[in-house]
Amino acid sequence: MRTQLRRIPSAAASAFVVALALVGAFVTPAATAQAADPAYKVLVFSKTAGFRHDSIPAGTQAIRDLGGANNFTVTATEDGAAFTPANLAGFKAVVFLSTTGDVLNDTQQSALQGYIDGGGGYLGVHAAADTEYGWPQYEGLVGAWFKSHPAIQQATVKTEDRANPATSHLGQTWSRSDEWYNYRTNPRANVRVLQSLDEGSYSGGEMSGDHPITWCHPQGNGRSFYTGLGHTAESYADPAFRSLLLGGIRYAAGFAKADCRAETGYTSLYNGSTTGWSQAGPGSFTNTDATLTSQGGMGLLWYRSKEYSSYSLKLDWKMPGDDNSGVFVGFPTSDDPNSAVNQGYEIQIDATDTADKTTGSIYGFKSADIAARDGALNPPGEWNTYEIRVEGERLQVFLNGVKINDFTNTDPVRSLKQGYIGIQNHGAGDDVSFRNVRIKELGATTTPSTFEGESYTSSQGVQAADHAPASGGKTLGYIENGDWAGYSQSSLAGVKTFSAKVSSAGAGGTIQVRSGSATGPVLGSATVRNTGGWETFQTVSTPLTGTPTGPVFLTFTGGAGSLFDIDTFTLEK
Known part of the structure; x- marks a missing residue:
């Protein structure tokens, strides 16, 4: 019988050759990857x-x-x-x-x-x-x-x-x-x-x-x-x-990472023209081949034409080696770059540093998920893509399509509800390049919807299980390969991310998020590993792609025996 193929997000990637300065239509590189990939077929x-x-x-x-x-x-x-x-x-x-x-x-x-x-x-x-x-x-x-x-x-x-x-x-x-x-x-x-x-x-x-x-x-x-x-x-x-x-x-x-999620509705802020941008502080950026490259500093190139409050900011960046730069958000208007440092937040770009000051971190405040970051990151010499999503006081960072940081501001001096955006030129020798800066305004913030795992309205194979540390003292349990659970009270309309609080003393496995039925299109998949016990909970997540509609159905795959339990799951728009 013919079965269904549907688009699902994965980790996405980046470039394989050093971008050369070019004038005209294209360069003609040697068709060779920069760093040797492991042998494959x-x-x-x-x-x-x-x-x-x-x-x-x-x-x-x-x-x-x-x-x-x-x-x-x-x-x-x-x-x-x-x-x-x-x-x-x-x-x-x-x-x-x-x-x-x-x-x-x-x-x-x-x-x-x-x-x-x-x-x-x-x-x-x-x-x-x-x-x-x-x-x-x-x-x-x-x-x-x-x-x-x-x-x-x-x-x-x-x-x-x-x-x-x-x-x-x-x-x-x-x-x-x-x-x-x-x-x-x-x-x-x-x-x-x-x-x-x-x-x-x-x-x-x-x-x-x-x-x-x-x-x-x-x-x-x-x-x-x-x-x-x-x-x-x-x-x-x-x-x-x-x-x-x-x-x-x-x-x-799977060796070169790229953000291959569908992208519509973005407005270009920079794709060759620096109209609307101003330099604050020392140093500058060269502007060649629709590419900005930092030099000198410490300064900030900021987009002063508009202040933003709820948005998805995307931009591509590359560093040749152990370089340093960052993307600033949420700062007030000022020609002093220290205003961004002291009243905004920096999403760091740095090949090496402490966990709270390296690529993907909210500089000085929160480390990225280092395992997720390392799995999504292209090395120096190759291009990467950031999505920086600001909604209210929440700041999320996606690297090549993979979520690597989720931070909530509590400092009124650094409020994210309104502010400007900018890119840093850190200093001599810190040569970081940027391309294709674009933004999508999101409008009003949304509240995530959370559901108890055991609140399913249809199912195959699963049962509620008693676990004192779980929300409400119960989980969706006894999950084996091929089982599923449906939740008619839920809606996937507009949902972009699924996350679940899970535990496992078994083999672990995979949660597939499906739309409309247990055989509906797969919108995302999250891997669950052994957490060390049935009452030891961890959170797993996956972005959702395609066109999420209808109620959510969760299907489960893995090895033999009990795979994992689900305490709660959350749908975020």
Whole structure:
């Protein structure tokens, strides 16, 4: 039976080559990762049941060449029998290289779904979008299905995300020839668009001026990446396109981190123009190739055109080594940078320091979750993305799509309810670069909704369990593999984050958050480990993606016997 694939967040990533100063369309880097990844394997699948692209051999060889230079080995096949759980388990990523038509049977589709939802990576190239029309869930995996294309011609590609490992080497525009696909639907609401087409630069675009062509998204516990480029054999000899493929492979394989959550509704504060920004204190920032780089200091470049109260601030940053900078929020208007230090909060960027003064910390006040931070962080020389979310006095920090800090202000002098934002130039030799500063105003703050685990209204296998330290003295207990619980009193509308207070003296396992039913789309997954006892509680969380609607259903997977208990769970908008 065909089962469902849905987008789920995961940890997201960053760039694989040092960004070079560039003027013009793009740079042409060597397609080699900066730091050696552990050895891994990639499966390249190029079966066709429709049109067959004569570029497939060139594409396969290009990926082999990339593997030889970047510590991964390639197995190429056109046999759908390769799609079994046991065989796929040996690969970090699967590449659909210009596949067409119905290339997998139901059993093979199920194996691919299990592989991706379990943490594997998918990369679709060009005609991968012209594949598996009889399997509705494949559209969710690839992002959108092919509709049509005009003749091969030159067009201008716009780089929307220059922090992603696949696109950080590119300029803001890239002029190239290819076969430019139109898609049946616009995927933007469900994916992070990395590149789009300027429909005014060529003939035959049919997507009303918003034409994504390369994108990525979390998928289950895994990752999905797709590019519509790659029709011609010549594409695979282009170092810039090879670097795009390498970044996509490294993201899909889980080695390069990126924030691939869908992103809409943001207003650009800086993407080349410093209009509205002012320097406070000594030092300055260079402004080249839509990139700000700190020099001298200690000073602050702050956005003085508007004060913000409830918002999501995103920006991309990179440091070449052990450098120092930060992002300031919540400070009053002033041309003295000390006003931000003394009356605002700094989200730190620093490769080394004490836990409360290193990357992801609220400087001097609260350390990041170091394990989560380390799992989401790209090393010096590669780009990272911060989301800084301010709602009332609450300040949350996400690194490459992963939540790493959650802080609540109690000092009226540093109130976050109203204030300005800025980026620091720390001092000589602390050279940190920033790109694509953008903001989304959120409006009124929301109150999280918390539910008792044992308050389920439908279930399979679970029971309430008595535990004195738990809220109300009970938990949702006796959870085994395949069990589930539904909560008709809950609503997932607009919810962005799920967290649960859990305990385990057993094997642990996974909580899957589903929408509407026990077989509904998976919106997020949280791993529960042994906490040391049934009355020793810890909190686990996961962001939710897709379009959360309806009541929440929790499904449980793991090994044999009792897995874990759930005391309470919380839904946050």
